[in-house]
Amino acid sequence: xxxxxxxxxxxxxxxxxxxxxxxxxxxxxxxxxxxxxxxxxxxxxxxxxxxxxxxxxxxxxxxxxxxxxxxxxxxxxxxxxxxxxxxxxxxxxxxxxxxxxxxxxxxxxxxxxxxxxxxxxxxxxxxxxxxxxxxxxxxxxxxxxxxxxxxxxxxxxxxxxxxxxxxxxxxxxxxxxxxxxxxxxxxxxxxxxxxxxxxxxxxxxxxxxxxxxxxxxxxxxxxxxxxxxxxxxxxxxxxxxxxxxxxxxxxxxxxxxxxxxxxxxxxxxxxxxxxxxxxxxxxxxxx
Numbered sequence: 001x002x003x004x005x006x007x008x009x010x011x012x013x014x015x016x017x018x019x020x021x022x023x024x025x026x027x028x029x030x031x032x033x034x035x036x037x038x039x040x041x042x043x044x045x046x047x048x049x050x051x052x053x054x055x056x057x058x059x060x061x062x063x064x065x066x067x068x069x070x071x072x073x074x075x076x077x078x079x080x081x082x083x084x085x086x087x088x089x090x091x092x093x094x095x096x097x098x099x100x101x102x103x104x105x106x107x108x109x110x111x112x113x114x115x116x117x118x119x120x121x122x123x124x125x126x127x128x129x130x131x132x133x134x135x136x137x138x139x140x141x142x143x144x145x146x147x148x149x150x151x152x153x154x155x156x157x158x159x160x161x162x163x164x165x166x167x168x169x170x171x172x173x174x175x176x177x178x179x180x181x182x183x184x185x186x187x188x189x190x191x192x193x194x195x196x197x198x199x200x201x202x203x204x205x206x207x208x209x210x211x212x213x214x215x216x217x218x219x220x221x222x223x224x225x226x227x228x229x230x231x232x233x234x235x236x237x238x239x240x241x242x243x244x245x246x247x248x249x250x251x252x253x254x255x256x257x258x259x260x261x262x263x264x265x266x267x268x269x270x271x272x273x274x275x276x277x278x279x280x281x282x283x284x285x286x287x
Contacts, residue, residue, distance in 0.1 A: 005030070005031055005056075006028045006029065006030060006031060006037065006041075006055075006056050007028065007029055007031060008026050008027075008028055008029075008042075008043060009026055009027050009028070009029050009036065009219060010222050010223065010249075011219055011221070011222065011245050011248075011249055013027075013219075013245060014026065014045070015027055015039065015042065016039075017042075017044040017046070017050060017052050018039065018040055018052065018054075019044065019050055019052040020044060020046060020049065020050040020052065022044070022046060022050070024044050024045040024046050024050070025042040025043070025044055025045075025052070026042050026043050026044075026045065027039070027041060027042040028041040028042055028055070028056055029219060031173075031174065034175055034216070034217050034219055034220050034225075035217060035219070036219070037056055040054050041054050041055065041056045042054065070172060071135075071172055071173075071174045072168075072170070072171040072172045072173065073133045073134055073135060074134040074135075074136075074137060074162060074171075075134070076132075076134055078134070078137070078162065079112055079114065079126050079128070079134055079137075082114030082115055082116065082124050082126075082137075083108070083109070083112055083113065083114055083115075084115065085115045086105070086108060086115060088115055088120070088121055089108075089113070089115040089121060089122075089123055090121035090122070090123065090141065090142045090143065090144040091113070091123040091140075091142040091144075091147065091198065092104055092108060092113065092123075093121070093144040094142065094143070094144050094145065094146070094147040095107075095147075095201075095202070095205075098202075098282060098285060099205055103205055107201055107204060107205055110182065110204070111125075111126075111178075111179060111182075111197075111200075111201055111204075112126050112128065112181075113125070113126075113201070114126060114137065116139050116165070118139060118160065118165050119139075119141045119158055121141065121142075121144060122139055122140065122141045122158070123139070123140050123141070123142060124137050124138070124139050124162065125137070125138045125139075125140065125178055125197040125216075126178075127175055127176050127177070127178055127180070127216070128176075128180065128181035129176040129180050129181065129228070130176075130180050130181065130183055130185070130228050132181055135173065135174060135175060135176050136161065136162070136163070136173050136175050136176075137161060137162030137163070138159070138160075138161055138197070138216065139159065139160045139161060139162065139165065140157070140158065140159050141157075141158035141159075142198070147198070147282070161173075175216065175220075175225065176225060176228070177193075177213040177214065177215060177216075177220075177225050177226070177228070177229070178197045178200060178213060178214040178215075178216055179197075179200055179211070179212060179213040179214060180213060180228060180229075182211055182213070183211060183213075183228070183229060183232070184211075188231070188232050188233075189209075189210065189211050189232075190209075190210055190211070190232070190233045190234070190235060191210065191211045191212075191213060191229055191232045191233070191234045191235070192207070192210040192211065192212045192213070192234075192235050192236075192237060193213055193214070193215065193221065193226075193234060193235070193236045193237065194212065194213075194214050194215075194236075194237050194238075194239075194276060194277065194278075195214060195215050195216070195217065195218060195220070195221075195238070195239055195242070195276065196214055196216075196239075196276060196278070197214045197216060198278065199212075199214065199276045199277060199278040200212040200213055200214040202278040202281070202282070203237075203277055203278055203281070206278075206281050210235070213229075218239075218242060218245075221236065221238075221245075221246050221249050222249065223253060223256075226253065226258065230257055230258055232259070233259050233261075234258065234259060234260045234261070235260075235261050235262075235263055236250060236260055236261070236262045236263065237263050237266070237276075237277050238262065238263075238266070238267075239266070239274055239275065239276045240266050240267060240269070240271050240272065240273055240274060240275040240276070241267075241273040241274065243262065243264055243266070243267035246262050247262045247264075250262045266280070
């Protein structure tokens, strides 16, 4: 099966078309990062009246013939070696202000949370699939006092990948759900899906009766990432403002065999845009 470097976004999101200026542009995404490419790359849905279609390098419009890319995996020893020095991990430092040390140690071991020296106190979120193969390592820096992501003076979040830090030029990433290695094929507990890895970790402590997984990004709620859990009952917990997109995608996926319920509670609250369930639960403890 061919793996392409780019693909047209499968969500319901539309952007302003550079040609007709209508909100009808479907943008291209990078298969490695799952993020959108720049604004000029996409296809307008107004195929007759506009016909705008600008493809990124490496894609031939129409046929989508590209060089086949072999998926790469990290050595599991990288994971093992990173699962130490927890006393220096900013995210875990924050968690012990809310939960007991034993609870934090257990969840760190469960999700195989790593610590990176690239930024002092940085966290590694390993993406390990249902065959226990290590697909990706996302490196992020959090504030140990607030648990929020830290940003540079220019406003850019401190985020990288193990592939980038190790300068693995020929390493081809195909991401999976964060926490997928926890899915038990025999004991089919209900799976909860959120966007943020941090949210999945925190909610697994608040609500351990569910198996908490994360897409890692807004556009990650899609068929490719969810395909390994098609036979499970799934509850999706989108961030505030993302309910509509996730509901539309869930309807689409349910039509091909998925069993997804999208929780709408957060969408009908007064919390600010972007709030997730972990924020709500943590705030309830503080107040």
